[in-house]
Amino acid sequence: MTEINHRRADHPIHSIFLERWSPRAFTGEEIGEKDLLALFEAARWAPSASNLQPWRFVYARHGTEHFARLLSTLDEGNQRWAKNASALVIILSKTHRVTSTGELRPAYTHAFDTGASWFALALQTQLAGWHAHAMAGGRQGEGHAGARRSGALPGRGSRRDRQDCGSFHPAGRSAGTRKNQASASPSANSSSKDVSRANDPRAIELP
Numbered sequence: 001m002t003e004i005n006h007r008r009a010d011h012p013i014h015s016i017f018l019e020r021w022s023p024r025a026f027t028g029e030e031i032g033e034k035d036l037l038a039l040f041e042a043a044r045w046a047p048s049a050s051n052l053q054p055w056r057f058v059y060a061r062h063g064t065e066h067f068a069r070l071l072s073t074l075d076e077g078n079q080r081w082a083k084n085a086s087a088l089v090i091i092l093s094k095t096h097r098v099t100s101t102g103e104l105r106p107a108y109t110h111a112f113d114t115g116a117s118w119f120a121l122a123l124q125t126q127l128a129g130w131h132a133h134a135m136a137g138g139r140q141g142e143g144h145a146g147a148r149r150s151g152a153l154p155g156r157g158s159r160r161d162r163q164d165c166g167s168f169h170p171a172g173r174s175a176g177t178r179k180n181q182a183s184a185s186p187s188a189n190s191s192s193k194d195v196s197r198a199n200d201p202r203a204i205e206l207p
Contacts, residue, residue, distance in 0.1 A: 020126045022133040024081045026172035030063055031086035035128065042124030048113035054094035055117040061087045073138050085170035086130070091118055131174045
């Protein structure tokens with residue numbers, strides 16, 4: 001049995017799984033671009049069906065003019081605390097793939113694969129001394145379309161680039177411990193850059 005941070009696993013596991021949690025209070029500390037890209041690098045190495053790597057990360061760092069654009073896509077309740085994150089990230093997932101014959105087909109595992117990528121990102125964030133909080137707290141009913149209308153997402157592109165807005169992802173230094181942020185229970189329940197394929201993690205900073 002493993003016990004850390006008042007959390008107890010039923011079977012022996014690595015401590016990082018119990019140390020990871022999702023705070024709702026951040027210090028607003030700046031995160032360097034190299035530090036942030038290192039988190040996306042971990043996400044790049046997640047497994048995916050046929051190595052298609054359907055995930056895309058659109059991000060803005062705190063203190064840049066683009067941060068407010070991403071923040072505006074969140075509902076008001078989440079804006080109140082996410083405004084102090086060091087970076088905001090919108091996680092996208094490509095819903096279709098192109099076959100070797102050029103046929104456009106649904107990518108049935110895109111959400112599963114992108115979830116694996118996010119968790120790799122979350123663990124690397126924890127290992128690097130930061131915290132991440134994944135959520136689906138965009139403005140109600142707007143989702144991907146609302147984020148695109150606000151200018152927070154790049155242009156629509158072709159049918160081959162169909163994407164689904166999976167979640168929002170504030171990251172930063174926690175402003176307290178898990179114990180004194182009881183309401184923030186653990187989640188158990190800028191130039192334009194295209195930096196997935198085998199050589200880049202598809203991290204796109206807002207232009």
